[in-house]
Amino acid sequence: MGQRVNEYGQPVGEPMPQWQPAQAPGDQPMTGQYCRLERVDVERHADDLYDAYRAAPDGSDWTYLSVGPFETAGAYRDFLTACAASPDPLHYAVIDLATGKAIGTLSLMRIDKPNGVIEVGFVVFSRRLQKTRMATEAIFLLMQRVFDERGYRRFEWKCDSLNAPSRAAAARFGFTFEGIFRQAVTYKGRNRDTAWFSIVDSEWPALRAGFAEWLDAANFDAQGTQRRTLQTCIAAQRT
Template sequence: MTTTNAYGQPLGDPVPDWAPAGLPDAVTVPGRYCTLELLDPDRHAEDLYAAYAAAPDARDWTYLPVGPFPTPRSYRDWAIAAAKTRDPRHYAVIDNATGRALGTLSLMRHDPANGVIEVGYVVFSRALQRTPASTEAQFLLMRYAFDDLGYRRYEWKCDSLNEPSRKAAERLGFTYEGTFRQVVVYKGRNRDTAWYALTDHDWPPVRDAFEKWLDPANFDTDGRQRDPLRTR
């Protein structure tokens, strides 16, 4: 049912109990397969560089505004600068089985007044990709944003040509909302940006789907999933 004002103009749904969301400040976000920790160059940079350097090529950096990093020093310098920023707020993904940092992701473009936040700078090493921990890392950050901080909207944006990122967004339950043309110039080239989002209305069934998928009973003795993640 559409609400109208005294002039007959349609109005958006009331949000009567809204209060601004919180800013990301958790030091750790624990999970079953991985733990998110605020990026700390002294604790994480060596592991992260080693994990990234193990890849046979640099294709994981093509659609990122940073990297690839040719030396441990160059990566550490980036990590030192990144760890100092509050927006983006960078987290290292720690594999609970080994204690090693295998990737990073961040919460960025914080808009607590309107309850909007974005996940970005997702850099998962080959050792982390396509593992339960990689999916859980995304889930932990979503749950932190929605359930702990109180955000209404959680965004995912990527180069419109980045097909793996677009497929990941869809698998994780995001809804495609359109492509913004000529939004960014990075690495000397244009980026048209594909927009995806989850809202707090989308979140409860998506959260249930993640929890079901991440249950240890969903994996065989070799760690292969029995049922795929179904967020839709």
Template structure:
């Protein structure tokens, strides 16, 4: 406890005041444009066939292991799932559209939305082989973060995953999320236990993270073969705190 700690009339330590705070708006069913992709609210008629085909390019069902649904081998079952996803407001699912091909190549969602506290989570990240490890996948994450922080004014942006999901945990750190801990026995899904790893970005860290995204996505950060010159982590470190 430092001398800067706030105290109340009972000399108890209390949190910093959040001046003139007002509940934020809920995310809307709107399109969000980037340079390499566009995020659109999930639309079954427009997106289902593309998504099913894109997911079908995976060699097996391992991409669905840590998701609450799937894998899907039949289109009708996938369409039923996507119909429910499209009707949901929390999670609010967005489709990632490749700007070059115009095809739907994955989805992600804003969820556990708490406007009163300015807290929101990105989840249900379901990227096809056409999307993984591409500039589009990074831009899609950036666009949704920017929407939450800059357009809606949220204070906290969360990422949660099965603690055993090493790729998801690695991705969270790459994108600039800070690890906050493990919630043991937090969820039962697909007939098994999940210890949940928690990560977050808060508003005071966002300007540095946003700048790193913008520098990473710039054309001059990639050579003639499309290989990055500097990683997101390197760019964040260069910007500093």
């Protein structure tokens, strides 16, 4: 298909006559096979979350975040109180359906309804949540909310360019790397060059099917080991 041009012969983007602004993410819980996402609530979640984070052997999980680690339960409770009151970022607790306990948080942020753009961020997964099916499902539940339920066109992931685990997670989840914004942020007294990743709505159907295939119980053996990787499942759907 050739480049679209306007009446002056200038190249322009594709028209969007049916576009309607996206909807707010909302407060409704999101429930999957292994976990549930619900708006953070200090009384329901603070103690469980602090207990889960405190189980880590050190504070390295907080290195690339603008806050933490928290030395006392009271300090963490104060932080979560601010999270619960924030409309953007909109923070969710990740609840383990097997135990009913909150074991991590993540948020939808930089919510741009007119342009249909939204970001997943402030991902704080405890060691009880990291590298589990629940961790992957939590991201998938947000994707479903963003694309299927609220009509967004673009879902972003950003992180410190030096944060190798976060960059690897973005690639695993099917985000496309877009580049580095140099000297984009300062936090904890240091510079951050920010790595940008995204998923757009045309890519979502293949990703949705790939996530569903990976999360299916049949994809795991009796010991809980995956039979096919998430990347393999997504790649098969894209093909």
